[in-house]
Amino acid sequence: MSARDCVVVGGGVAGTEAAVAIRAKDPDARIRILTDETWPYYARIRLGEVVDGRIAPEGLFLRLPGWYEDQRIEVQGGVRVERIDPARAQVAVEGGGRLSYDALLLAVGATPFVPPFPGADLPVVATLRRMDDALELKRRAQKGGACVVVGGGLLGLELAVSLAGAGFRATVIEAAPWLLPRQVDAAGGEVLREVLHRRGVDFRLASGVEGVEAGAGAARVTVKGGQSLPADLVVVSAGVRPDVALAREAGVAVDKGIVVDDALRTSAAGVWAAGDCAQHRTGLYGFWSANGEQGKAAGASMAGAPVAYAGSVRQSTLKVGDMAVFGIGDLSAPFARQESARDGDAYRCIRMDEAGRVTGAVLIGDMAERKALVLASMSGRPYRAA
Amino acid sequence: MKKYVCLVCGYVYDPAVGDPVGGIPAGTAFEDLPDSWVCPECGAAKEMFEPEEAQAGAVP
Ligand SMILES: Cc1cc2nc3c(=O)[nH]c(=O)nc-3n(C[C@H](O)[C@H](O)[C@H](O)COP(=O)(O)OP(=O)(O)OC[C@H]3O[C@@H](n4cnc5c(N)ncnc54)[C@H](O)[C@@H]3O)c2cc1C
Numbered sequence: 001m002s003a004r005d006c007v008v009v010g011g012g013v014a015g016t017e018a019a020v021a022i023r024a025k026d027p028d029a030r031i032r033i034l035t036d037e038t039w040p041y042y043a044r045i046r047l048g049e050v051v052d053g054r055i056a057p058e059g060l061f062l063r064l065p066g067w068y069e070d071q072r073i074e075v076q077g078g079v080r081v082e083r084i085d086p087a088r089a090q091v092a093v094e095g096g097g098r099l100s101y102d103a104l105l106l107a108v109g110a111t112p113f114v115p116p117f118p119g120a121d122l123p124v125v126a127t128l129r130r131m132d133d134a135l136e137l138k139r140r141a142q143k144g145g146a147c148v149v150v151g152g153g154l155l156g157l158e159l160a161v162s163l164a165g166a167g168f169r170a171t172v173i174e175a176a177p178w179l180l181p182r183q184v185d186a187a188g189g190e191v192l193r194e195v196l197h198r199r200g201v202d203f204r205l206a207s208g209v210e211g212v213e214a215g216a217g218a219a220r221v222t223v224k225g226g227q228s229l230p231a232d233l234v235v236v237s238a239g240v241r242p243d244v245a246l247a248r249e250a251g252v253a254v255d256k257g258i259v260v261d262d263a264l265r266t267s268a269a270g271v272w273a274a275g276d277c278a279q280h281r282t283g284l285y286g287f288w289s290a291n292g293e294q295g296k297a298a299g300a301s302m303a304g305a306p307v308a309y310a311g312s313v314r315q316s317t318l319k320v321g322d323m324a325v326f327g328i329g330d331l332s333a334p335f336a337r338q339e340s341a342r343d344g345d346a347y348r349c350i351r352m353d354e355a356g357r358v359t360g361a362v363l364i365g366d367m368a369e370r371k372a373l374v375l376a377s378m379s380g381r382p383y384r385a386a
Numbered sequence: 387m388k389k390y391v392c393l394v395c396g397y398v399y400d401p402a403v404g405d406p407v408g409g410i411p412a413g414t415a416f417e418d419l420p421d422s423w424v425c426p427e428c429g430a431a432k433e434m435f436e437p438e439e440a441q442a443g444a445v446p
């Protein structure tokens with residue numbers, strides 16, 4: 001039998017971890033990664049640091065030159081896959097070539113979602129997903145001016161801090177009445193707002209974008225209520241949509257993402273999917289560690305090993321700028337009493353039921369209590385601060 | 387030597403491997419990493435790491 005021929009589309013965390021897992025299980029396999037980016041595997045999470053110039057693109061590379069050769073993984077950069085043909089076990093690449101495979105992994109990631117407001121397609125409107133986007137934002141920031149970030153989720157906040165650091169006056173427009181409403185309570189959101197404001201970021205909360213209009217000078221962003229803000233740049237950070245086009249066009253089952261089973265197999269024989277593009281059970285994760293775990297599992301499965309991926313743990317510690325934010329439990333759950341205190345830029349809020357068991361908790365800045373909270377939540381015992 | 391896990395992104399610092407891209411040679415204990423060292427994958431500071439076995443993040 002000839003060596004197993006594995007093709008991976010997408011060289012991000014899911015695709016790279018998959019390639020490593022294939023190699024670990026099958027020393028003879030041929031492994032090719034096809035990616036339309038021309039940069040080697042980099043820390044996508046840290047693109048904001050490229051925007052404000054804290055780091056050069058090379059500083060985000062995650063593998064030493066020579067690593068791929070050592071692993072005998074072939075990478076073809078700048079290659080876009082246009083179609084997959086599971087019936088013939090082939091992929092078609094831009095420019096006309098075809099490649100055959102025994103096992104194919106779709107690790108194509110996701111694309112920023114831009115709500116269809118009037119003016120959404122103007123050149124002043126941008127998103128951040130790729131290294132090239134980061135370099136473009138950095139270039140535009142050199143002229144300075146005003147910038148509006150649409151969406152105050154984790155990514156929008158990080159981005160606003162980076163854009164402020166890059167020389168823009170940044171304003172975040174967020175629909176919720178406070179920042180990170182799913183992770184923190186109103187008082188915690190206020191702490192975040194104040195800290196970020198000191199870094200040069202303004203906020204419009206309980207707001208929304210109605211439209212963007214280009215003008216002679218800066219564009220104008222109309223917000224809910226009719227007010228308008230000048231903007232030399234509008235960056236939309238309103239979540240991502242899994243890239244499902246390749247799968248859908250080939251008749252592979254797609255829901256919100258490419259549907260995979262516990263071995264990360266799609267509905268088509270010989271085709272696996274992992275990472276931001278994949279939907280495991282009902283879950284779309286959209287974060288780094290889950291995508292790495294999915295990639296590892298998919299790679300092992302492609303190499304013929306039995307795999308039972310049961311899902312990933314949702315992250316409970318986030319980073320906003322250099323501030324840590326930790327949440328546990330459910331802040332919308334009923335509670336009997338709460339301890340809540342602010343100390344400068346640090347904040348803690350612990351909510352408990354009648355018996356003193358934690359129902360939901362938030363820490364900002366100071367993570368000293370984190371472990372005790374996790375242990376108390378796991379054991380279901382009443383909580384006493386250490 | 388202990389492995390350490392980044393609480394933000396799940397990256398595991400393995401002293402046996404070091405962080406070759408970040409210029410940290412194999413055999414460097416986590417405690418001996420410079421304070422300026424950050425998680426290569428997400429940029430989190432050293433304080434955001436916990437020893438692997440004590441990692442108590444496993445709560446949904
Ligand atoms: C600015 C920013 C900040 C973030 N912050 C965090 C954070 O703090 N914590 C966290 O956990 N996550 C964060 N994320 C999300 C995290 O980066 C992603 O979940 C993760 O990188 C996705 O990995 P992936 O391998 O599934 O896809 P990707 O890394 O997107 O890789 C997919 C690759 O496939 C390529 N591709 C797509 N289609 C084709 C095709 N047809 N042919 C060839 N190649 C193709 C793409 O160009 C891309 O290179 C952040 C993301 C961004 C952009």
Ligand SMILES: [Zn+2]
Nearest residue numbers: 392395425428
């Ligand atoms: Zn990290």
